[in-house]
Amino acid sequence: MNNKELREKVTRDFFFRQCFSNFKYVYEHYYTDCDSVIEFINEIYKLVMSPGVKSGQPALSTYRGESKLETWLQNVSVMYCNRCYKKSY
Numbered sequence: 001m002n003n004k005e006l007r008e009k010v011t012r013d014f015f016f017r018q019c020f021s022n023f024k025y026v027y028e029h030y031y032t033d034c035d036s037v038i039e040f041i042n043e044i045y046k047l048v049m050s051p052g053v054k055s056g057q058p059a060l061s062t063y064r065g066e067s068k069l070e071t072w073l074q075n076v077s078v079m080y081c082n083r084c085y086k087k088s089y
Contacts, residue, residue, distance in 0.1 A: 015041055022074045030081035031088065044077050
């Protein structure tokens, strides 16, 4: 397994196994514009890994380690849902 394949496996394991229950909870209890929890996880992944408009840095670069990464991602997910909800009205 090369480095790229290893990074992809670690990312998949983290987002789709280790954090799945947190994402599923948010998906089931908050408004999203996604059709499935898998689509929701992919949207959050894109959100935290894509360069920001103002800073040019991905949102993940703002993670300071003051809480568990899983908790930080859950908070990001809730904020995403709140923005989706506001856009829908």
